[in-house]
Each structure stands twice: as structure tokens, then as C-alpha cells.
Amino acid sequence: RRKRRKRRKRRKRRKRKRKKRSRSRSRNRNRRRLTQRRTRYHCLEHSMYAPMTDMLGAVEKHHVTFACTGATEPILVGPDLERAIVRPTMLVDISVPHNIDDEGANEIDDCRAYNV
Numbered sequence: 001r002r003k004r005r006k007r008r009k010r011r012k013r014r015k016r017k018r019k020k021r022s023r024s025r026s027r028n029r030n031r032r033r034l035t036q037r038r039t040r041y042h043c044l045e046h047s048m049y050a051p052m053t054d055m056l057g058a059v060e061k062h063h064v065t066f067a068c069t070g071a072t073e074p075i076l077v078g079p080d081l082e083r084a085i086v087r088p089t090m091l092v093d094i095s096v097p098h099n100i101d102d103e104g105a106n107e108i109d110d111c112r113a114y115n116v
Helices: 002-023 031-040 052-061 078-084 102-106
Strands: 064-067 089-093 111-115
Touching: 052 064, 052 078, 078 102, 089 102, 102 111
Parallel strands: 064 089, 089 111
Antiparallel strands: none
């Protein structure tokens, strides 16, 4: 009987861990989901939502930008970035296929681009 109880307890703990993991996964975020996440997780207080139309404006305002979209081609390319970058900037592309033209971005003096 004791062994059965221990097994049941272990199973319950595993199920709880699985549920916790699934809650923290992020999906396609929009402004509404971001505000929900901010209230739930306090570490996201300084995160910012930028629509695709204002992507270059977001790059211009911040020192570090993470890009991850469902685009099939790069959305941040060298000539556009050259106009937008006014200070030392780091661009991190965490999507596959890539959203940042890293070769064009790394040719700009104050810009460093990294891809996964």
C-alpha cells in the first residue's frame, strides 16, 4: 500500500509540473496577450509591443532588439537599418528562417547582428 501511495504522489507531482510548463509557453503575441503576461509575470514590465509597421522605429529607440516573426524573408534589411540605427545597437534574431539580414546589418558601423 505504501508503494502505491508513493507512486500516486509521484504521478500527481509530475502532472503538476507538466501543467506549469504548459502555462508559461508563449505563442503569437499581440498587445492584449502582452498586457496579460505583464500582469501575470512581473519580470515583463519593461517589455514593449511593436507592430510590424513600427519595427524600424523600435530598432531606432532601443539598444537591443529581438526579432522573431513568422516571416519567410528578412524583414530588417541593411539599407533600412542603415537609416534607422543612430546609436550602438545589437540585433538578435531568434527565428528560423531569419528575420534580420545579418550580413547587411553587420556592415553598419554601430550595429551587431546575431542569429540562432
